Amino acid sequence: MSVWSGYLTLILQGALVTLELTVMGSALALVMAFVAGLGRLSRFFAVRALATAYIEFFRGTSIFVQLFWVYFVLPFAGLTLTPLQAGVLALGLNVGAYGAEVVRGAVKAVGREQSEACIALNLSRYQRMRHVILPQALPLMLPTFCNNAIELLKGTAVVSLISLTDMTFQAQVVRAQTGNTLVPFAAILILYFLMASAISAAMRLLERRMTRGLDGMRT
Numbered sequence: 420m421s422v423w424s425g426y427l428t429l430i431l432q433g434a435l436v437t438l439e440l441t442v443m444g445s446a447l448a449l450v451m452a453f454v455a456g457l458g459r460l461s462r463f464f465a466v467r468a469l470a471t472a473y474i475e476f477f478r479g480t481s482i483f484v485q486l487f488w489v490y491f492v493l494p495f496a497g498l499t500l501t502p503l504q505a506g507v508l509a510l511g512l513n514v515g516a517y518g519a520e521v522v523r524g525a526v527k528a529v530g531r532e533q534s535e536a537c538i539a540l541n542l543s544r545y546q547r548m549r550h551v552i553l554p555q556a557l558p559l560m561l562p563t564f565c566n567n568a569i570e571l572l573k574g575t576a577v578v579s580l581i582s583l584t585d586m587t588f589q590a591q592v593v594r595a596q597t598g599n600t601l602v603p604f605a606a607i608l609i610l611y612f613l614m615a616s617a618i619s620a621a622m623r624l625l626e627r628r629m630t631r632g633l634d635g636m637r638t
Contacts, residue, residue: 426593426596426603427606429589430586430589430606430607430610432584432589433584433585433587433588433589433590433607434585434586434607434610434614436503436583436586437586437587439503440506440507440510440585441572443511444506444507444510444511444514444575445511445514445568447511447512447515448513448514448515448518448571449515449564450511450515451473451511451512451518451519452517452521452567453519454519455470455515455516455519456470456519456520456521456522456523456526457522457523457526457548458470459474459519459523460523460527474516474519474520476516477512477515477516478517482509482513483577483580485509485512486505486509486580486581487580489509490502490581491581502578502581505578506575506581506583509577510571510578513574514570514574517567517570518563518564518567521560521563521564521567522560524559525557525560526548526553528559529552529555529556533555534547534552536551537552557629558626558629561622561625562622562626564622565619568622569615572614572615586607586610587607589603590603590606591603
């Protein structure tokens with residue numbers, strides 16, 4: 420039993436790496452989602468084209484290939500990343516491309532009369548977006564952002580391919596050392612589920628709070 424407690428501790432240590440990847444990857448994905456999503460709504464063709472190229476490239480290619488490029492190919496260009504940095508970069512850029520379309524769609528879903536009212540009040544484009552459009556668009560983004568965050572969590576398993584000791588990697592180590600498949604993979608199955616449930620609960624709470632605030636603005 421003491422031997423298995425040691426192996427389970429190893430998996431829990433890997434869970435901390437998975438959690439770190441999820442938090443940092445989600446932060447990068449959120450930034451990229453807003454930059455690219457709002458970039459697609461820009462008045463400038465070059466900005467729209469750059470945002471569209473980023474979105475289509477990262478949505479249209481495999482996360483496995485992207486990860487290998489970041490970790491194995493970028494060093495030839497003089498940029499060497501640690502496995503953790505490579506994992507965060509690949510996951511953040513990949514999920515951010517999906518999030519960008521969520522941002523664009525939510526902003527477009529806000530009624531045109533809102534923008535017209537802002538123009539009538541002589542608000543600048545930045546003021547319209549910051550104070551009127553985004554506060555109404557954010558609650559529309561949250562359910563899909565929740566899905567994206569959970570997808571990123573599950574996608575962290577790919578970093579085991581570059582020997583980053585996340586919980587999937589540690590489960591493989593335990594299986595190799597013990598010959599037992601059920602226990603380590605049942606453990607990480609439960610851990611993934613618990614982490615995903617925590618993300619869902621946090622996003623539901625945030626959505627309720629933001630919706631209440633928006634109702635208050637409308638009354």
